[in-house]
Amino acid sequence: MKSLKSIPNGQKAEGTFSADEMKRRIALLRDHMSSEQIDAVLFTSIHNVNYFSDFLYCAFGRPYGLVITHDDATTISANIDGGQPWRRSFGQNLVYTDWQRDNFFQAIQEVLSHHGKIKLGIEFDHMTMERLDKLKEALPRAEIIDIAAATMAQRMVKSDEEIALIKEGARIADIGGFAAVEAIQVGAGEHEIALHATSAMVREIAKAFPNAELMDTWTWLQSGINTDGAHNPVTSRRLQLGDILSLNCFPMIAGYYTALERTLFCESASDQHLKYWAINTEVHYRGLELIKPGKRCCDIAAELNEIYQRQGVLDRRTFGYGHSFGVLSHYYGREAGLELREDIETVLQPKMVVSMEPMIMIPEAEPGAGGYREHDILVVTEDGAENITAFPIGPDNNIIRKSVAV
Numbered sequence: 361m362k363s364l365k366s367i368p369n370g371q372k373a374e375g376t377f378s379a380d381e382m383k384r385r386i387a388l389l390r391d392h393m394s395s396e397q398i399d400a401v402l403f404t405s406i407h408n409v410n411y412f413s414d415f416l417y418c419a420f421g422r423p424y425g426l427v428i429t430h431d432d433a434t435t436i437s438a439n440i441d442g443g444q445p446w447r448r449s450f451g452q453n454l455v456y457t458d459w460q461r462d463n464f465f466q467a468i469q470e471v472l473s474h475h476g477k478i479k480l481g482i483e484f485d486h487m488t489m490e491r492l493d494k495l496k497e498a499l500p501r502a503e504i505i506d507i508a509a510a511t512m513a514q515r516m517v518k519s520d521e522e523i524a525l526i527k528e529g530a531r532i533a534d535i536g537g538f539a540a541v542e543a544i545q546v547g548a549g550e551h552e553i554a555l556h557a558t559s560a561m562v563r564e565i566a567k568a569f570p571n572a573e574l575m576d577t578w579t580w581l582q583s584g585i586n587t588d589g590a591h592n593p594v595t596s597r598r599l600q601l602g603d604i605l606s607l608n609c610f611p612m613i614a615g616y617y618t619a620l621e622r623t624l625f626c627e628s629a630s631d632q633h634l635k636y637w638a639i640n641t642e643v644h645y646r647g648l649e650l651i652k653p654g655k656r657c658c659d660i661a662a663e664l665n666e667i668y669q670r671q672g673v674l675d676r677r678t679f680g681y682g683h684s685f686g687v688l689s690h691y692y693g694r695e696a697g698l699e700l701r702e703d704i705e706t707v708l709q710p711k712m713v714v715s716m717e718p719m720i721m722i723p724e725a726e727p728g729a730g731g732y733r734e735h736d737i738l739v740v741t742e743d744g745a746e747n748i749t750a751f752p753i754g755p756d757n758n759i760i761r762k763s764v765a766v
Contacts, residue, residue, distance in 0.1 A: 361459035363466050367447075368453075368565045369443025374571040375414050375450060376614040381521045382450040385412055385514075390430055392510050399478040400429045401507050402495075407512055408691030409435065410615040411686075415449045415474040416442075416573065418671060423491060427471045436467045448573075460508060465498040472499065481507030493515045496517055509697075515686050516698045518711050522616070524741055526685055527712055528568055528749040529618030530737050536561040537620045537751045540581060543763040544605065544729045547598050550586070554579040554594045561611045565601030572614055576689055580608035583626070587731035588721050590678060591690070604633060604730035605760075615687045618763050620751050621717060621735030624758040632728030634755060639671045640732040641754050645718040647681055651738050651745040657704040664718060665702075673720050678731070680704075682715040685737060 375382065389412065393401065403409050403426040410416045415435050417424040426435040433451035439458060446453040454471060455465035472478065476698060480499065484506040485513035487495070496504070518526065539560035543553040557579040566574060583599050586592050587606040599605070605624040623637055643664050650660045661681050668674040697706050698714060708714070717735035722728050736749040753759065 361457065363460050363486070364461045365439070365455045365465050367439075367443040367455050368446050372596060373447045376525070376569075376572065377414065377519075377521050377614065377740040379397055379450070379616055381519055382412075382414060384519065386428060386433060388514055389428060391756065392514075393430065393481070396481075396505075397479060398481045398507070400472055400503070401474055401481040402427050402554075403483060403507075403511075403544075403751055404491075405483050406689075407515075407615070408483060408508075410499075411511075411515055412600065413451055414614070415445055415453075416575070416615045425464070425468065427468065429475075432471075434471050436464065436471070438464075443449060443626065462494055462498075465494050467721070468495070469498050477501040477503075479503045479505065481510075488497050510713040512695050512697055516684055518686060518697050518704075518739075519707065520711055521688065522714065524600070524709065525613060525616055526737070526739070529613050529616060530611075530620070531750070532561050532568070533562045533609045533618050534609040534749065534751045535564050536579060536611065537622065537746060538609050540579065540609065541624075541760055544581075544599065544624065544626060544760045545751055546601050548600050549596045550581045550583055550594045551596050553599075555577035557581070557607075557609055561609060565613055567612055569613055570717055576612035576691070578607070578610050578612075578690075580610075582606040582608075582731070584730070585724050589722070589731065590636060590719055590733060601626065602628050602630065604629075605731075606731055606733055607737075610690075614673065615689070615693075617685060618687045618695075619715065619735055619739060620734050620749060622751060622753065622758055623732050623734060623761055625755075627759070627761055629731040629755065629759055630676055630728065633730070636673070636720065636722060636728045636732055637755060639673060640666070641734060642671075642718055643667050643718040644716060644734040644736075646692060647718060648736060648738065648745075648747060651682075651693075651714060651716060651740065653707075653709050653742065653744075655701045655708050657698065657706050658702050660700050661702045661704075668718075668720070671756070676717075676722060677719040678719040678733075679719050682717050685713040685715065708740050710740050710742050714738055 437445035
């Protein structure tokens with residue numbers, strides 16, 4: 361039984377991006393490799409494998425990789441996936457089988473067999489200690505360095521093709537939001553509302569991207585106490601009159617994440633709820649004004665902190681004010697160098713894509729309890745920013761009244 365094989369089954373799929381776009385990404389990486397005298401790079405994370413090859417792997421406990429040298433690019437995939445990784449990879453593909461232990465590392469040896477002593481870049485923030493030990497055993501003459509920070513910096517500035525895809529994602533997220541509103545009413549389960557929104561988004565992705573794989577799109581509809589955390593899972597809790605709601609729609613297109621997040625209320629909102637909601641939307645609108653080229657992430661966070669401080673709720677703030685978009689998901693990826701937080705000094709520049717998403721949380725025992733969060737996506741331009749989220753915001757739009765008898 362073979363340790364390695366090739367499965368060129370069927371025809372290559374139409375790529376998410378043009379061949380020129382994929383070549384551009386790899387060329388920028390190779391420029392960095394040349395400047396740092398790196399002979400080869402081994403990516404193992406879902407986000408970097410996808411970004412540089414257009415192949416989005418599903419691990420199920422098995423390792424996957426992408427080896428890029430100055431001449432070739434080869435994804436390494438598991439036999440269980442058949443020919444799908446070859447069809448979806450921009451470049452070559454090598455398959456390892458389960459018939460011998462650690463065939464994944466034998467595949468790496470095979471791809472790099474023409475290299476002797478090499479300088480190899482890997483992602484220090486993704487490689488486990490166990491796999492690092494096995495990699496060193498497989499390539500005993502390799503000098504191993506970190507490539508994660510450099511590739512993150514590359515991913516933070518989007519191409520025109522990426523921005524076009526992200527704009528479509530934002531449009532589809534709005535569709536999910538309107539579908540959720542259709543299903544919101546007293547007595548409806550969070551899960552039923554979420555399913556309705558997700559179905560609408562998946563169908564639109566299938567229509568707009570007929571060659572895409574449909575995976576990972578999801579919705580969180582949180583109600584009442586479940587709104588206290590930004591990433592709380594959907595439950596079967598049923599909506600009650602006057603509930604605060606947190607709507608989160610996440611269409612996933614070829615590994616690219618977009619989001620729509622809004623505070624809503626079921627039928628009515630108390631005066632105290634309206635007070636906190638107004639504070640959070642004030643911060644949100646000011647944040648939208650601050651996103652422009654030349655602004656430092658930390659300075660945006662500091663100014664928005666001042667509004668919360670003036671309103672007496674700074675201690676109720678939950679997380680940073682926004683983050684980058686691109687190849688990321690709740691399963692993988694993070695461009696941590698582009699987050700609107702006090703400890704990030706990155707300067708915004710054109711073609712970066714960031715969110716503005718302030719959140720405060722009032723504990724259950726207090727009037728106005730719940731989590732308040734708004735979220736728009738902005739593309740930084742030469743002289744400002746383009747808001748690509750169209751879903752309405754605030755009490756005039758998002759107190760959802762269905763006149764349901766209770």
